[in-house]
Amino acid sequence: MVRDSGPILDEFLRRLDKQKVDLPHELVVLYYGKGKDTLKRLQPYASKIIQITPGKFDLGICRDLVCKNASRKYIVTVSVDALPVNNSWLQELVTPLISGKADIVQGEIQCPKENDPNYPNFFYWEHDYGFFYTSEEKSFSKNYGDIGLSCVNMAFLKEVWKNCKFKDASYCEDKIFQKRVFASGYTSIFNRKALVIHAHSYPTIKAVFKRVSNEGFGWKQVGEKYSIFLLIKDLLRFDLHTLALKALLENKLKYRSEILFFFIRPVALYWGNHFTKSIYLSPVFQDDNTFAFRLLALYNFK
Structure with a gap:
C-alpha cells in the first residue's frame, strides 16, 4: 500500500528488482495517494497497481484487497521502508513455504546503522526493538505462538490468507491475522536470514x-x-x-x-x-x- 512517498521508494524498488529468485512472480501494489509522480515510479516495477482514495484507507480491508488480487500460490508482504540487506532475501523468505516446512514465514527486521542515508534522523528508541518495550504484547505472544508476525517482512500461503484474512483490524492487522493463523493450526517459523532493515522518524x-x-x-x-x-x-x-x-x-x-x-x-x-x-x-x-x-x-x- 503506497501513499505518496519519498526517495526510499526508489531504493526499495531497486532492491526488489535485484532479488535472485528462480520462480515467476508478480508485484501487486495498492496506491492511496493523490500525486502522479509516485505512480510513474511504480509502473516499471509493478505488475498490478490498485488505486483507492485516501479517505477509504483501512489497513485490514486494504491488505485483503491486495491479497485478493494476487494470482499466485505464495504471498510476500513487505513495507516500502523495509529494505532487503542482500539479493537472497526473497528466496530465503519463500523457500520454507515451497518446501512445505511452514505455512507462514516471518523474516528478521533490524534497525539501520547510524547515518544510513535511507533513514535520516530515524527515531533513537527503535534501536534493539526498544520502541516496543511496553507490556501489551507479552501475553498475546505467549498465547499465540511466540512469534510476532509482522507484515513489514512476512510470507505465507495464499490458502492461509483465504482462511484467516486481515479483516476487522484497522491497525495491528498482522496480530489479528496471527490470532487466526494460530487458531487454525498453521505452522509459523522465523527465518533470520530473510533480513530487512526498517525504521521511522517521529520528530514531534x-x-x-x-x-x-x-x-x-x-x-x-x-x-x-x-x-x-x-x-x-x-x-x-x-x-x-x-x-x-x-x-x-x-x-x-x-x-x-x-x-x-x-x-x-x-x-x-x-x-x-x-x-x-x-x-x-x-x-x-x-x-x-x-x-x-x-x-x-x-x-x-x-
Whole structure:
C-alpha cells in the first residue's frame, strides 16, 4: 500500500528488482495517494497497481484487497521502508513455504546503522526493538505462538490468507491475522536470514503519540486490553528513564519525542486502547518515513 512517498521508494524498488529468485512472480501494489509522480515510479516495477482514495484507507480491508488480487500460490508482504540487506532475501523468505516446512514465514527486521542515508534522523528508541518495550504484547505472544508476525517482512500461503484474512483490524492487522493463523493450526517459523532493515522518524511528540495510540486502538480490535495496571507498571520503568537520561547527556537524543518517549508510549497506548474510535490518519502521519504501513507489496509465486 503506497501513499505518496519519498526517495526510499526508489531504493526499495531497486532492491526488489535485484532479488535472485528462480520462480515467476508478480508485484501487486495498492496506491492511496493523490500525486502522479509516485505512480510513474511504480509502473516499471509493478505488475498490478490498485488505486483507492485516501479517505477509504483501512489497513485490514486494504491488505485483503491486495491479497485478493494476487494470482499466485505464495504471498510476500513487505513495507516500502523495509529494505532487503542482500539479493537472497526473497528466496530465503519463500523457500520454507515451497518446501512445505511452514505455512507462514516471518523474516528478521533490524534497525539501520547510524547515518544510513535511507533513514535520516530515524527515531533513537527503535534501536534493539526498544520502541516496543511496553507490556501489551507479552501475553498475546505467549498465547499465540511466540512469534510476532509482522507484515513489514512476512510470507505465507495464499490458502492461509483465504482462511484467516486481515479483516476487522484497522491497525495491528498482522496480530489479528496471527490470532487466526494460530487458531487454525498453521505452522509459523522465523527465518533470520530473510533480513530487512526498517525504521521511522517521529520528530514531534504529536507524531509519536498518534503512532502509539494507533497501536492501542489496534490491540483493542484484536481483543487485547492494556490495563491501568500495565500502564502504571510501564510508566515506572526507572531503568529506562535512567537510560534516556544517559542518552540525553551523551547528546544522542535529537527530539523532545525521544527524550520523553518512556512517558509518552504508555499513555498513548492506554489512550488508544480505551478512548479512541478510529486510527489517526492526520497529515502529520502521511509524511515520508512516519507511516509504518505506506506500502504493501505482494510478491506472488507459482
